[in-house]
Amino acid sequence: MAVEAQGAEEGGLVFHPMDQFIVKPLFGGSEVGMFTITNVTLWMFLAVLAVVALMVLGTSRRAIIPSRTQSVGELAYGFVYKMVEDVAGKDALAFFPYIMTLFMFIVFANFLGLIPMSFTTTSHFAVTVVLALLVFVTVTVVGFVKNGSKFLGLFWVASAPLALRPVLAVIEVISYFVRPVSHSIRLAGNLMAGHAVIKVFAGFAAIAVVSPISVVAITAMYGLEILVSFIQAYVFTILTCVYLKDALHPSH
Amino acid sequence: MATVTTEAAGEYGADAAASAPGMPQLNFDHWGNQIFWLLITLAVIYFVLSRIALPRIAAVLAERQGTITNDLAKAEELKRQAGEAEQAYDKALADARAEAQNIIAEAKAEIAAELKVATDKADAEIAARTAESEKAISEIRAGALDNVKEVARDTAEALVTALGGRADSAAIDAAVAERTKG
Numbered sequence: 001m002a003v004e005a006q007g008a009e010e011g012g013l014v015f016h017p018m019d020q021f022i023v024k025p026l027f028g029g030s031e032v033g034m035f036t037i038t039n040v041t042l043w044m045f046l047a048v049l050a051v052v053a054l055m056v057l058g059t060s061r062r063a064i065i066p067s068r069t070q071s072v073g074e075l076a077y078g079f080v081y082k083m084v085e086d087v088a089g090k091d092a093l094a095f096f097p098y099i100m101t102l103f104m105f106i107v108f109a110n111f112l113g114l115i116p117m118s119f120t121t122t123s124h125f126a127v128t129v130v131l132a133l134l135v136f137v138t139v140t141v142v143g144f145v146k147n148g149s150k151f152l153g154l155f156w157v158a159s160a161p162l163a164l165r166p167v168l169a170v171i172e173v174i175s176y177f178v179r180p181v182s183h184s185i186r187l188a189g190n191l192m193a194g195h196a197v198i199k200v201f202a203g204f205a206a207i208a209v210v211s212p213i214s215v216v217a218i219t220a221m222y223g224l225e226i227l228v229s230f231i232q233a234y235v236f237t238i239l240t241c242v243y244l245k246d247a248l249h250p251s252h
Numbered sequence: 253m254a255t256v257t258t259e260a261a262g263e264y265g266a267d268a269a270a271s272a273p274g275m276p277q278l279n280f281d282h283w284g285n286q287i288f289w290l291l292i293t294l295a296v297i298y299f300v301l302s303r304i305a306l307p308r309i310a311a312v313l314a315e316r317q318g319t320i321t322n323d324l325a326k327a328e329e330l331k332r333q334a335g336e337a338e339q340a341y342d343k344a345l346a347d348a349r350a351e352a353q354n355i356i357a358e359a360k361a362e363i364a365a366e367l368k369v370a371t372d373k374a375d376a377e378i379a380a381r382t383a384e385s386e387k388a389i390s391e392i393r394a395g396a397l398d399n400v401k402e403v404a405r406d407t408a409e410a411l412v413t414a415l416g417g418r419a420d421s422a423a424i425d426a427a428v429a430e431r432t433k434g
Contacts, residue, residue, distance in 0.1 A: 018274070019276075032287065035285075040289050044293040047293065055300070056308075059308050066312075097301055100306060101302075104297060105293065121290070126282065131290075173408065
């Protein structure tokens with residue numbers, strides 16, 4: 001889809017590891033406007049379909065003894081539910097649907113991105129920055145609504161010596177505002193790097209002698225990427241829970 | 253190794269002619285499009301999950317938990333009943349054994365009593381019969397002695413008569429009694 005032809009089109013080795021990330025209109029034209037239907041639209045739509053298939057169609061029989069799909073759906077539910085409960089506490093369960101939405105979207109976008117020729121929506125900073133900012137804004141608003149000005153106690157380390165507290169407060173404030181940056185760059189960076197490395201290995205496959213090594217390397221990278229896809233979704237979700245815990249219980 | 257050519261803007265083709273060299277991620281012209289579709293996607297997923305999927309899964313899990321709890325309680329109840337039944341069975345068995353022992357002892361005692369009665373009765377009968385027999389024998393013996401005396405007296409009378417004397421019955425009786433005494 002978004003992937004250009006690789007390899008020796010002009011005689012030598014030509015690498016286009018980043019071409020897979022180009023946003024393109026789906027139905028011709030070259031302008032990408034706000035509402036243009038692009039490959040982003042397609043792959044996000046597929047992610048929605050996958051979520052619906054697993055969580056709605058898969059559980060439609062409401063069986064006491066679950067089918068395989070229902071089992072996986074319940075597993076995902078239990079996984080995130082327990083994470084929210086354990087990390088952020090019982091009172092964070094009101095945010096469970098929101099966190100579940102983030103997790104399901106990221107995990108499916110990541111895995112759909114592993115399909116050859118597909119487009120990885122979560123490898124784009126535009127996407128992850130919005131996701132991270134949504135979390136950041138939610139957490140900050142919830143923190144102030146629930147705790148009022150006590151939420152600022154998050155930055156005032158009461159257990160530290162008084163002389164150190166202003167310094168620590170500055171560090172805490174900086175780290176608080178860096179959160180959305182690291183939160184978003186971690187996800188997009190991991191996916192982008194992995195996919196780009198696979199493309200680079202694929203580029204080397206144009207040399208006949210190197211191609212077996214290239215294939216083995218791509219296979220290995222692909223396995224690693226499967227891990228990364230899940231782990232990054234997990235990391236994003238659990239960090240959201242951690243931030244939410246800070247908002248609900250700001251004391252150190 | 254050939255040199256690794258980095259992406260030049262021209263390599264992207266007509267679609268992305270405007271994109272910055274390097275990462276398409278940093279082409280801010282496309283951010284609006286991505287953010288727009290992302291927000292729609294998140295809204296749809298949130299709606300589907302919070303309205304349909306999550307309540308349904310929660311209900312299924314609760315129902316399953318309920319079923320498991322019920323089944324466990326039922327199993328516990330059945331186990332308790334089985335235990336009670338076993339105890340009742342053991343008790344009934346012990347009772348039956350005790351009763352059997354009683355019945356055997358009673359029967360033994362009864363039989364012994366009956367046997368004793370029967371033996372006593374038989375003994376008494378035997379004693380009575382013996383006494384009766386002895387009496388009969390002594391009667392017979394007495395009868396025989398009287399007969400002997402009679403015969404002796406008759407014979408003595410006949411002898412006295414034959415010898416020409418006159419039979420003195422008193423003397424004969426005395427003589428017979430004298431001779432038959434020993």
